[in-house]
Amino acid sequence: MNDVQPLTKPQEPWIGSRGRIAVIIPSTNIGVEYDCQRLLPPGVTWHFCRFYVGQPDLSSDNMFLAFIEAIRDTIPHAMRDAMTCEPSQIMMGMSAETFWGGLEGNAEFTDRLREVVGDEIGIATGANALDASLKAFGAKKVAALTPYQPVGDEQVHRFLEETGYEVSKVVGLKCDTATSIAHTPPSEVIDVVLNELNDDSVDAIVQAGTNLSAVDLFPTLEKQIQKPVIPINVATIWHTLRSIGVNDKFLGRGWLLEKF
Numbered sequence: 001m002n003d004v005q006p007l008t009k010p011q012e013p014w015i016g017s018r019g020r021i022a023v024i025i026p027s028t029n030i031g032v033e034y035d036c037q038r039l040l041p042p043g044v045t046w047h048f049c050r051f052y053v054g055q056p057d058l059s060s061d062n063m064f065l066a067f068i069e070a071i072r073d074t075i076p077h078a079m080r081d082a083m084t085c086e087p088s089q090i091m092m093g094m095s096a097e098t099f100w101g102g103l104e105g106n107a108e109f110t111d112r113l114r115e116v117v118g119d120e121i122g123i124a125t126g127a128n129a130l131d132a133s134l135k136a137f138g139a140k141k142v143a144a145l146t147p148y149q150p151v152g153d154e155q156v157h158r159f160l161e162e163t164g165y166e167v168s169k170v171v172g173l174k175c176d177t178a179t180s181i182a183h184t185p186p187s188e189v190i191d192v193v194l195n196e197l198n199d200d201s202v203d204a205i206v207q208a209g210t211n212l213s214a215v216d217l218f219p220t221l222e223k224q225i226q227k228p229v230i231p232i233n234v235a236t237i238w239h240t241l242r243s244i245g246v247n248d249k250f251l252g253r254g255w256l257l258e259k260f
Contacts, residue, residue, distance in 0.1 A: 018043030019244045022082035025093035026071065028053045030182035031213035032093035035233040038215055039257070041241065041248040047085050048093075051078035056178040061151040067178065068097060079116040090117060091240040095126035095208050095232050096148065102158040122243050126232045129239035130206050131163045136260045137228045139204035141166040143197040145189065147181040147209040148172045156208050171196050173212075181211035189214060193221055193229060204228040206235075219254045228255055 018041065025032045027050045036046045051074040057063040075097070082090065090113070092098060098106050106127045113123055134142060142165045144156050153172040160167050171192050175181045189212070197205050204227055207214050214231035222229045231254070238256050241248070250257040 016043065016045035016088075018246055019089060019241070020045050020047060020085065020087045021089045021091050021240055021244075022047045022049055022085065022087035023091045023093045024049050024051065024075065024078050024082060025210070026051060026053045026178060028056050028178040029093060029211045030179070031211040032233055034213050035215045035231075036093075036237060039234070039237050039250060039253060041246050044241070044246055047082065047087060049078040049082040051075045053178055057176070058147075058149060058178055058181075059176045061149050064096075064149045064151050068100060071097065076112075076116050079113055083117055083121075087121065089240055089244050090121055090123045091236055092123065092125045093210050093233075093236070095210050096152055096155070098125040098127040099152075099155040099159040099208065101155070102162040105155075106159065122240075124236055124240040124243060126208065126210065126236050127159050129236040130160075130208070130230065130232060132239050133228075133230050133235040133256055134165065134204055134206065136256065137204055139165065139228065141168055141201055141203050143168045143199075143202045143205050144170045145192055145197060145205065145207045145212075146170060146172045147175040147184065147212045149174055152208075160206075168199070168202055169197060175209075178211065181209055182213065184212055186217055189217060190221065193218075194225070198225050198227075202227065204230060206230045206232070208232050210236075215253060219252060222255055230254070230256055 023046055055067050055070040153170040157167050157170045210233055218229040218231050
């Protein structure tokens with residue numbers, strides 16, 4: 001008699017038992033995966049899907065607009081591909097498009113994504129995540145850092161203002177390409193936060209642009225200036241995890257992940 005019992009197929013995959021998160025990122029992006037790999041709760045898996053960026057030039061307002069227009073055609077393909085791994089949540093690992101057009105533009109962007117993935121799965125955007133993060137801290141007056149040209153900075157300012165915040169200043173680093181954003185020297189980021197954005201009237205400082213990783217910089221800056229300094233990748237990761245009921249805290253990765 002054979003005593004070996006046949007394996008039964010589980011109802012749900014044991015990998016990613018607490019959450020399988022599909023992360024939609026530009027093909028040019030380096031920063032999102034770096035940040036996600038540092039924030040991995042037990043039972044959660046990240047599944048990265050890239051959409052093609054054929055126009056990475058961001059050297060002027062006009063080229064920035066061409067970049068935004070081009071990625072609108074390729075993002076849905078990555079969304080389609082992501083759904084084949086049966087994720088429990090979608091996280092948008094790009095931010096410029098999520099701010100475009102302010103509150104209404106962000107809602108329209110999410111609606112376009114729903115045409116691909118349907119209504120049953122949650123979608124976390126960078127713009128919504130920053131708003132939720134600022135609300136968690138009770139912030140009223142904010143300043144922002146971006147890697148963008150002025151046309152992109154205007155959209156970040158508009159979204160934050162329409163969401164109810166007083167925006168003291170938005171400083172854009174005017175990076176030349178979508179890829180070169182990741183090569184921004186940390187000293188440049190630190191200098192802008194400390195010397196251009198921080199003043200006594202600002203409750204919190206936020207950063208847009210997902211290829212500009214700040215997960216290794218901002219926790220120290222928070223302690224130095226004693227106010228929230230929130231990178232968009234950390235905000236979106238936090239918002240995504242909390243949306244699926246994963247409430248794990250991370251020490252040393254910023255107040256958002258330590259307190260809320």
